[in-house]
Amino acid sequence: MNLLAEPIGVSHYLVVGAVLFVCGAVCMATKRNALGVLMGIELVLNGANLNFIAFGSRVLHADGQASIGLDGQLIALFVIVLAAAEAAVALAITLNFYNNHSTVDVDRADELKG
């Protein structure tokens, strides 16, 4: 498991994607600002995107044959578009919540509790 000795492969990209994913998950769990939670979601989607690109890349595979080929890039493109849509809706909901409650603290959003 000597990372620096061997040439860059899919595993290196998977480790970077894992770091981004875990950072996003921790960010979603700990931030109290609703926009901070949104930034955590962006980080999670970005880590997933990095994994898709690594699996579909022709450069990173030893024989030049990609395992999933162009599908990885196309799915990553869809993830980017869906992330943009998600950010727009979540920002609209956050601004609405801010207009009604004058706060962006997610701990205060407890009106639906049973």
Added chain:
Amino acid sequence: MNWHTIYFLLFSLAACGFALAVVFSSNIVRMAFYLVLSLGATAGLFFLAGADFIGAMQLLIYVGGTLVLLVFGVMLTAQSPFISMKTHSGDWILAAIVGGSLFAVLVQAAFSISQWQAGSSSNDPAIVAAPTTTTVGEGLLGLRVDALSKASTLQQTGVLSGYLLPFEIVSVHLLVVLIGAAYLARAKRRKLVQMAET
């Protein structure tokens, strides 16, 4: 250690470092700035992996669109009690335990399959320099240029592995979502005007 490795280390250190800075910063304005840098470094990683079109789209849509939206949200709600919100230490401990175990599982999975650890063939310039814009665009229109040698599978199974239907679905989805977001975030002035008139 060639240039590919050096650039990979540079971009991956920037991406991971700024992602950690996003997590450990409590100032929302600085978090937005660190997120811009982290996503930009990830676009560099996309370029290194040979996905030039996706890297450009990452810079255009993510860094240029989504994060501008987030920065607008930060500016619209940036009042002094919300700029820096402290988290309870119990939440930090719980998130560190969950995140650490998740990270251990993911890294173990990344090294568990030996084919993924196989090194790069980046010394072949034809593979590295091949642009992907045309193939991605035609893949979105339902024509898989990269899978033309597998055309016999199309005749056998009748399955066209293009992405025309998901492309249309995501286009309509984006339109509906943007209209809905504009409807949700509109300024509610009309009701006040009517109440003032009556």
